Amino acid sequence: xxxxxxxxxxxxxxxxxxxxxxxxxxxxxxxxxxxxxxxxxxxxxxxxxxxxxxxxxxxxxxxxxxxxxxxxxxxxxxxxxxxxxxxxxxxxxxxxxxxxxxxxxxxxxxxxxxxxxxxxxxxxxxxxxxxxxxxxxxxxxxxxxxxxxxxxxxxxxxxxxxxxxxxxxxxxxxxxxxxxxxxxxxxxxxxxxxxxxxxxxxxxxxxxxxxxxxxxxxxxxxxxxxxxxxxxxxxxxxxxxxxxxxxxxxxxxxxxxxxxxxxxxxxxxxxxxxxxxxxxxxxxxxxxxxxxxxxxxxxxxxxxxxxxxxxxxxxxxxxxxxxxxxxxxxxxxxxxxxxxxxxxxxxxxxxxxxxxxxxxxxxxxxxxxxxxxxxxxxxxxxxxxxxxxxxxxxxxxxxxxxxxxxxxxxxxxxxxxxxxxxxxxxxxxxxxxxxxxxxxxxxxxxxxxxxxxxxxxxxxxxxxxxxxxxxxxxxxxxxxxx
Numbered sequence: 001x002x003x004x005x006x007x008x009x010x011x012x013x014x015x016x017x018x019x020x021x022x023x024x025x026x027x028x029x030x031x032x033x034x035x036x037x038x039x040x041x042x043x044x045x046x047x048x049x050x051x052x053x054x055x056x057x058x059x060x061x062x063x064x065x066x067x068x069x070x071x072x073x074x075x076x077x078x079x080x081x082x083x084x085x086x087x088x089x090x091x092x093x094x095x096x097x098x099x100x101x102x103x104x105x106x107x108x109x110x111x112x113x114x115x116x117x118x119x120x121x122x123x124x125x126x127x128x129x130x131x132x133x134x135x136x137x138x139x140x141x142x143x144x145x146x147x148x149x150x151x152x153x154x155x156x157x158x159x160x161x162x163x164x165x166x167x168x169x170x171x172x173x174x175x176x177x178x179x180x181x182x183x184x185x186x187x188x189x190x191x192x193x194x195x196x197x198x199x200x201x202x203x204x205x206x207x208x209x210x211x212x213x214x215x216x217x218x219x220x221x222x223x224x225x226x227x228x229x230x231x232x233x234x235x236x237x238x239x240x241x242x243x244x245x246x247x248x249x250x251x252x253x254x255x256x257x258x259x260x261x262x263x264x265x266x267x268x269x270x271x272x273x274x275x276x277x278x279x280x281x282x283x284x285x286x287x288x289x290x291x292x293x294x295x296x297x298x299x300x301x302x303x304x305x306x307x308x309x310x311x312x313x314x315x316x317x318x319x320x321x322x323x324x325x326x327x328x329x330x331x332x333x334x335x336x337x338x339x340x341x342x343x344x345x346x347x348x349x350x351x352x353x354x355x356x357x358x359x360x361x362x363x364x365x366x367x368x369x370x371x372x373x374x375x376x377x378x379x380x381x382x383x384x385x386x387x388x389x390x391x392x393x394x395x396x397x398x399x400x401x402x403x404x405x406x407x408x409x410x411x412x413x414x415x416x417x418x419x420x421x422x423x424x425x426x427x428x429x430x431x432x433x434x435x436x437x438x439x440x441x442x443x444x445x446x447x448x449x450x451x452x453x454x455x456x457x458x459x460x461x462x463x464x465x466x467x468x469x470x471x472x473x474x475x476x477x478x479x480x481x482x
Contacts, residue, residue: 069462098171118142158317159314180467205240216230232438276452315367399462420437
């Protein structure tokens, strides 16, 4: 099944019935062009039979994508943020506006009914035989007026369907905002956890450099080291202290950014996990491309494409004659008590046909505008599809490469730890100079810091993959029923 073919079009039988009775008259009035759909078969990207990029892993996965990170605090935090995030509230308000607009657009298909009640009192003078005779009269009126535009061409139906499709697009935008919010919170959460671990590592490094400086100073006093060794050790310590301050600044910024996503004041006073989780649940082989059908942004783009076609049809039929029926009924009397008397009833029925002849090209320009907007929606949909494919392929391709980086960095950390231990022993034994020991310490710090970064990148890449797929690696029952 291709995600590029909309699933919710009007049933073919209904379309045929609608068109059959009007096609002859439409040809006489405006020609066949008004009946042609705006979008015929268009060259859009097809679904791949399989993803080109492969994850070299095939193990069972859990059913909830947040569960893959094994962090209940993160899951609970996202649930709380759903009700507090202001961007999400803004998306919800847009849905409410679209709901109201759909009601407004659909109301034009129904008769418009209004009621009235009027009362009046007047004095009139009449000249009779040279004499002025005055008279005072009362008038009471009540009535109901019904006005209805007969939707013979279906333009009001197109207008109503377009509004409903735009409502569906807004609802999908809201779902996309929820998914994006969850992903952004997860990203920021792990960025904060990494920043916290980087602070601890930098603190540990400062402590180690301080201990090294103490040893070197004692050896200097004993005449075993030169002043250069002390200077180099102080340089390393000062550099480490600077890096610690930089890491603390990064942690502070990450925590405040996380709180903004949660809809709370950015005080930087929030607890996070102490270390990054490991990804025990791996990516299954053979992910179906149909998973992308549930992506809210694709659904929204598709609904807007369908809505734009409805707007084109509406704009075309705005150039056709308009038929309006008007009826009114009520009563008119000079005595209020006879207002509802059957003898005072009055009524009228009228019908009118209005055909646009000349409006300075406005109707044609409106049709051209609708067609241009429809083309934009088509190209936007196609681009959204391509971007979705790119995001999935990129995340899948990055997974094995990040795994290789992690394994290489684990090896580098182990080797750096052993190198630092040997360099410290040989320096104390006078077999190597201070530069060798300080360089071994620096390499160990760099390797451990890089390992933390790559662990976070693996988590970020997994989040990107879930966001690209629109959820978990398997299609849940709620998705299948959509």
